[in-house]
Amino acid sequence: MANEDIVLEAITEEDIKNRVKIARTQKDMTQQELAEAIDVTRQTIGLIENQKYNPTIILCLKLSYVLDVSLEKLFWLEVNNI
Amino acid sequence: MANEDIVLEAITEEDIKNRVKIARTQKDMTQQELAEAIDVTRQTIGLIENQKYNPTIILCLKLSYVLDVSLEKLFWLEVNNI
DNA sequence: ATTAATTGTAATATATAATTTACATATTAT
DNA sequence: ATAATATGTAAATTATATATTACAATTAAT
Numbered sequence: 001m002a003n004e005d006i007v008l009e010a011i012t013e014e015d016i017k018n019r020v021k022i023a024r025t026q027k028d029m030t031q032q033e034l035a036e037a038i039d040v041t042r043q044t045i046g047l048i049e050n051q052k053y054n055p056t057i058i059l060c061l062k063l064s065y066v067l068d069v070s071l072e073k074l075f076w077l078e079v080n081n082i
Numbered sequence: 083m084a085n086e087d088i089v090l091e092a093i094t095e096e097d098i099k100n101r102v103k104i105a106r107t108q109k110d111m112t113q114q115e116l117a118e119a120i121d122v123t124r125q126t127i128g129l130i131e132n133q134k135y136n137p138t139i140i141l142c143l144k145l146s147y148v149l150d151v152s153l154e155k156l157f158w159l160e161v162n163n164i
Numbered sequence: 165a166t167t168a169a170t171t172g173t174a175a176t177a178t179a180t181a182a183t184t185t186a187c188a189t190a191t192t193a194t
Numbered sequence: 195a196t197a198a199t200a201t202g203t204a205a206a207t208t209a210t211a212t213a214t215t216a217c218a219a220t221t222a223a224t
Contacts, residue, residue, distance in 0.1 A: 058095065138181070
């Protein structure tokens with residue numbers, strides 16, 4: 001049994017940061033274009049960029065691939081209590 | 083506009099690989115212990131380990147943190163058409 | 165200044181992630 | 195061999211990711 005001392009406090013969606021918008025604009029793509037590339041709606045892209053929710057890993061991996069940014073550079077945890 | 087030539091084919095859940103089970107057993111943790119550490123049910127861990135579904139990024143980040151394995155080593159895309 | 169393109173957002177609907185309860189099977193310990 | 199612990203799985207429910215439609219607000223182009 002390992003890491004018993006580690007307790008992840010209640011992490012909320014606000015603790016998950018991403019640089020989708022930065023990566024997208026660096027690629028000169030619109031939300032619409034990015035959305036089509038990974039087969040989601042424009043709204044989904046917009047909501048992710050504005051941290052309105054918590055995408056699934058498959059979506060994140062597609063974003064990472066299309067935007068050519070590593071998964072970890074695209075999404076990370078930023079919690080004060082760690 | 084970039085990467086217009088890249089078209090992600092219909093990626094399904096089976097294309098998402100993970101080594102949660104390996105990382106967990108390397109830490110000598112049971113599914114129950116891991117589940118408690120990140121505040122989900124044992125079933126959720128089991129289903130992820132057996133690729134039954136597609137976790138959210140927040141869950142993946144918590145797993146990465148607790149299991150001490152980078153996000154990319156824990157979850158990756160393995161598609162033949164890339 | 166007007167028009168077109170881009171983005172934000174809201175309401176409703178749908179798909180699916182995650183929970184709960186429960187039981188069967190497998191694995192480990194005694 | 196028996197008991198205890200760990201894992202697989204299934205049905206029903208709940209929470210939430212994502213879609214759809216629609217419109218307002220910005221921003222960029224003419």
